[in-house]
Amino acid sequence: MGKLIWVCAALMAVFVTGESLTCNTCRVGLAGKCLFGSSMTCSDSQPNCYWGKLAFNISRLMSLETQGCLASSLCNQTESGALLTAGYTVTRTCCSIDRCNGATSIQLPLTAALGAAILAIWSTRGI
Structure with missing residues (x-):
């Protein structure tokens, strides 16, 4: 009887942990590359899992990407708005397979990440 309880407990643990997705996470990404990423269990x-993109309407070159876990009510939606005078569009696309939300990240030093962000902003202003 004791072995049956252990087998049942093990099977329940497999099914409970098997339902949680592992997703790539990225707080900031530029040009399709994640600057500071990892993975997490949803x-x-x-x-x-989701992949999101914030695109400014002033330039196709100025966009930011994010990845992570997301509530179902926010999945597969596009929102528009304005920040000061710049219009933007946020698109979030969801999926439900482990790490389905993009490739793993690259790790850049903070100075390289800031340089890439400044370059992206500078190129959109035409300076």
């Missing part, structure tokens, strides 16, 4: 309140 929670019940945010059960989906």
